[in-house]
Amino acid sequence: MLQLIDKLIVTHRLEPGEYRLLLEKIGGETGAGGNERGGEAATNDSFLDALTAAARKVAIENFGNGVYARGLIEISNFCRNDCLYCGIRRSNRNVARYRLSKEQIVACCRLGADLGFQSFVLQGGEDMGMSDDAIAEIVAEIRREFPRHAITLSLGERGREAFQRFFDAGADRYLLRHETADNQHYTHLHPAEMSLEKRLQALHDLREIGYQVGTGIMVGSPGQTLETLVKDIVFIEHFRPEMVGLGPFLPQHDTPFGGEKPGSLRMTLALLAIFRLMMPRALIPSTTSLATLASEGRVRGILAGANVVMPNLSPVETRALYALYDGKKSFGTEAAEGVAALTSELATIGYQPAFVRGDYRG
Ligand code: SF4
Numbered sequence: 001m002l003q004l005i006d007k008l009i010v011t012h013r014l015e016p017g018e019y020r021l022l023l024e025k026i027g028g029e030t031g032a033g034g035n036e037r038g039g040e041a042a043t044n045d046s047f048l049d050a051l052t053a054a055a056r057k058v059a060i061e062n063f064g065n066g067v068y069a070r071g072l073i074e075i076s077n078f079c080r081n082d083c084l085y086c087g088i089r090r091s092n093r094n095v096a097r098y099r100l101s102k103e104q105i106v107a108c109c110r111l112g113a114d115l116g117f118q119s120f121v122l123q124g125g126e127d128m129g130m131s132d133d134a135i136a137e138i139v140a141e142i143r144r145e146f147p148r149h150a151i152t153l154s155l156g157e158r159g160r161e162a163f164q165r166f167f168d169a170g171a172d173r174y175l176l177r178h179e180t181a182d183n184q185h186y187t188h189l190h191p192a193e194m195s196l197e198k199r200l201q202a203l204h205d206l207r208e209i210g211y212q213v214g215t216g217i218m219v220g221s222p223g224q225t226l227e228t229l230v231k232d233i234v235f236i237e238h239f240r241p242e243m244v245g246l247g248p249f250l251p252q253h254d255t256p257f258g259g260e261k262p263g264s265l266r267m268t269l270a271l272l273a274i275f276r277l278m279m280p281r282a283l284i285p286s287t288t289s290l291a292t293l294a295s296e297g298r299v300r301g302i303l304a305g306a307n308v309v310m311p312n313l314s315p316v317e318t319r320a321l322y323a324l325y326d327g328k329k330s331f332g333t334e335a336a337e338g339v340a341a342l343t344s345e346l347a348t349i350g351y352q353p354a355f356v357r358g359d360y361r362g
Helices: 002-011 016-026 039-043 045-063 102-115 132-145 160-169 183-189 196-209 226-239 265-278 288-293 297-303 336-347
Strands: 066-069 071-076 119-124 150-154 173-175 212-219 243-248 352-354
Touching: 002 016, 002 045, 002 265, 016 045, 016 226, 016 265, 045 066, 045 265, 045 297, 066 336, 071 102, 102 119, 102 132, 102 336, 119 132, 132 150, 132 160, 160 196, 173 243, 183 196, 196 212, 212 226, 212 265, 226 265, 243 265, 243 288, 265 288, 265 297, 288 297, 297 336, 336 352
Parallel strands: 066 352, 071 119, 119 150, 150 173, 173 212, 212 243
Antiparallel strands: none
């Protein structure tokens, strides 16, 4: 089985059946069963250790011990969509909605720049109360004030024309998780008006326009199987995104999936490692959801090959309202003002935050 890891290191790809074997070896469950410490899962720990050690070595060869720090700004929790897993889906009436003004967003960037950040990520729901004009103007304003900083958007499917306008205004990167490359699974996670075809088209549009593109999945989302995971791995292998966003599924109590079990830490770490070995220079965050799932989740993600962290620069009063899932961390080391705490946490494993643009260099 270790030969599969060696093959992935050398060729950066495996056959679909080999990916499946590898995932089975990790523990076989995409959900909480993979977090358990008994039986098969425990016996496979040494295999997971070998996989993550190989990925860590590759990450260090490419990025050293610096972890790219991006300042995350959650600009709106309005959303026209009703994804079944998401706490800010439109039919959740228990969310107090907010939308930051351009002035508030630029103020968050100023705070981030003062803290040393050279890279901003603007994330939000598909908020049609925020017009394409308004978003383009926000991007242009940030670009004017911070000509050398990186600007990443994560605002869902807004259409090719809008993507082009944001790019022309100065955005560099766009994150849009495909969520699952399996049609049936996509339908299980999303309302009828959304489609995998549209999601993939959006990713191709972003790529053609010239963005550095990020995609990814939730590990352990309801309905996910080893087969759908293999499809995700093969999709990412072929699409070759510059960024891969990967975190465990975490339930939110007001959603139809509120009673589902969370995704597996072990499987999330294994997938981080697989993507690092597949794409040695990809930008792969150790996500907030991973830090929420397990107390040492963030550092374990880095030790499995992740090379990006995204502390929260959003105004303190809106952070709790951007509740995609229960228990989301947005304070302490997750928050921008916790840079010192984050630095200490990374130092415990011999790493430090890197306050750079952190572009993809293929
Ligand atoms: S996952 Fe994104 S698009 Fe879907 S409801 Fe949540 S914010 Fe909206």
